[in-house]
Amino acid sequence: MEKVRIGIIGCGRISKNHVNGIAKNSDTAALVSTCDLIEEKASRRAKDYESMVDSKVTVYTDYRKMLDEEILDLVVVATESGYHARISIDVLKSGRHVIVEKPMALSIDDANEMIAEAKRAKKILIVSHQNRFNKAIQTTRAALEDGRFGRLFSGAAVIRWNRNYSYYNMAPWRGTWAMDGGALMNQCIHNIDLLRWMMGDGIDEVFAYTANMNHPYVEGEDIGTALIRFSNGSFGTIEGNVNVFPKNLEETLSIFGEKGTVVIGGIAVNKILTWRFADGSDDKEKILKEHIEDPPNVYGFGHVALYKDAIESIKDEKKPYVDGEAGKKAVELVLAIYKSSREHKPVKLPLSHFSTLDMKDQKDKDNFLSV
Numbered sequence: 102m103e104k105v106r107i108g109i110i111g112c113g114r115i116s117k118n119h120v121n122g123i124a125k126n127s128d129t130a131a132l133v134s135t136c137d138l139i140e141e142k143a144s145r146r147a148k149d150y151e152s153m154v155d156s157k158v159t160v161y162t163d164y165r166k167m168l169d170e171e172i173l174d175l176v177v178v179a180t181e182s183g184y185h186a187r188i189s190i191d192v193l194k195s196g197r198h199v200i201v202e203k204p205m206a207l208s209i210d211d212a213n214e215m216i217a218e219a220k221r222a223k224k225i226l227i228v229s230h231q232n233r234f235n236k237a238i239q240t241t242r243a244a245l246e247d248g249r250f251g252r253l254f255s256g257a258a259v260i261r262w263n264r265n266y267s268y269y270n271m272a273p274w275r276g277t278w279a280m281d282g283g284a285l286m287n288q289c290i291h292n293i294d295l296l297r298w299m300m301g302d303g304i305d306e307v308f309a310y311t312a313n314m315n316h317p318y319v320e321g322e323d324i325g326t327a328l329i330r331f332s333n334g335s336f337g338t339i340e341g342n343v344n345v346f347p348k349n350l351e352e353t354l355s356i357f358g359e360k361g362t363v364v365i366g367g368i369a370v371n372k373i374l375t376w377r378f379a380d381g382s383d384d385k386e387k388i389l390k391e392h393i394e395d396p397p398n399v400y401g402f403g404h405v406a407l408y409k410d411a412i413e414s415i416k417d418e419k420k421p422y423v424d425g426e427a428g429k430k431a432v433e434l435v436l437a438i439y440k441s442s443r444e445h446k447p448v449k450l451p452l453s454h455f456s457t458l459d460m461k462d463q464k465d466k467d468n469f470l471s472v
C-alpha cells in the first residue's frame with residue numbers, strides 16, 4: 102500500500118498535534134487536505150505541515166466538499182466535541198477510516214451509532230486517547246499484562262489542573278452541555294480512560310458528586326469526585342478539579358495490587374514516581390530513571406504513536422489500540438458520574454441513553470454551589 106492519505110476536519114488548537122503526528126510519520130502517511138469553517142485556520146495548518154514535509158496540502162471550508170473531491174484513506178475529526186458524532190458518521194459513510202478526538206461523543210446513543218456505522222462501513226474508528234501511548238503508561242500496562250500486580254485492590258485518577266476565564270473565553274462552545282460537557286468530560290477523560298482500562302474495564306457501580314464552584318460563566322462542572330466498584334471487586338476513585346490555584350499541578354494515576362504499586366504523575370501522567378513489585382525484578386532504578394519526562398503541555402507526546410498505530414492498523418487491517426469501543430467506555434464512565442451526581446444515588450453500568458444534555462437543567466440547582 103502507498104502512503105496513507107489523510108484529511109483533517111477542524112483546525113483549532115489540538116489540530117497542531119495531529120499535523121505533527123502525521124509529519125513525524127511521513128514515510129508511511131501524508132496530509133492531503135485540511136478543512137475548517139474558518140479558512141485561515143485550515144490554511145495555517147496546511148502551512149505548518151508544508152513547512153515540515155515537502156508537499157502541497159489542499160484547503161477546504163466545507164468538509165463534505167473535501168470528502169467528495171479528495172482521495173483520502175483516513176479523516177481526522179477534531180472539531181468541537183458536540184459535532185464529533187455527526188461528522189464521523191458522514192466520514193465513515195463516505196468510506197474513510199476515522200480518528201476522532203476525545204471525547205468521541207457526548208451521549209451513549211451517539212457513541213453506539215458511530216461504532217455501528219464503522220462496523221457497517223467496515224472502516225476503522227480510532228479515538229484520540231493518546232496518553233495510552235505514553236512511555237510510562239505503556240511500561241505500567243506491560244507490568245499489568247505480565248501479572249506483576251497480582252490481584253488488583255484499587256486505582257486512583259487525580260487531575261488537579263487550572264482552567265481560568267481566558268481558557269473558557271477562547272471559544273463559546275467550551276463548558277457547554279451541548280458541545281463540550283464539564284471538566285470531567287473534557288480535561289479529565291484521559292485519566293478516567295486510563296483508570297478504567299488499567300482496572301480491567303468492567304464496572305458494576307459508580308457514585309459521584311460534581312459541582313461548578315468557581316466558573317459562573319460556564320454550564321459544566323469544574324470539580325468532581327467519584328467512587329467506582331469495578332467488576333473484579335476492586336475500587337476506584339476519581340478526583341477531577343480545574344480550580345487549582347494558580348496553575349496546573351498534576352495528573353496522576355495510581356494502581357495498587359496485591360504484589361505491586363505504581364504511581365505515575367507529572368503534569369500529564371508521564372513520570373513514574375513509584376515502582377514497587379514483589380517479584381524480585383531489579384528494574385526499579387532503571388524504570389524511575391527512564392520515565393521522568395514531562396511534555397511541553399498537557400496534550401503530551403502521544404499523537405505521534407497514535408498515528409503510527411493508526412497507519413499500521415489500516416495497512417495490516419488490524420484492530421487499532423484505542424478503538425470506538427474503548428472510547429465509549431470512557432464516555433460511559435463520565436456520563437455515569439454525571440447521572441449519579443444529578444440523581445444523588447449510585448448508578449449501575451452499562452448505561453443507556455444518557456447524554457450531557459440531560460445535565461442541562463441542573464445548572465442553577467445542585468451543580469452550581471457557590472455563586
Ligand SMILES: NC(=O)c1ccc[n+]([C@@H]2O[C@H](COP(=O)([O-])OP(=O)(O)OC[C@H]3O[C@@H](n4cnc5c(N)ncnc54)[C@H](O)[C@@H]3O)[C@@H](O)[C@H]2O)c1
Nearest residue numbers: 111112113114115136137138179180181182202203272400
Ligand atoms: N487529545 C487531547 O489531548 C485534546 C486536547 C485538546 C482538545 N481536544 C479535543 O479536540 C477537539 C477540538 O478542541 P480544540 O481545542 O482544538 O478546539 P478549537 O475550538 O480550537 O477548534 C475546533 C475547530 O473546529 C472547527 N469546526 C467546527 N465545525 C466544523 C466543521 N463543520 N467543519 C470544519 N471545521 C469545523 C472550528 O471552526 C474550530 O476551528 C475537542 O473535542 C477537544 O475535546 C483533545
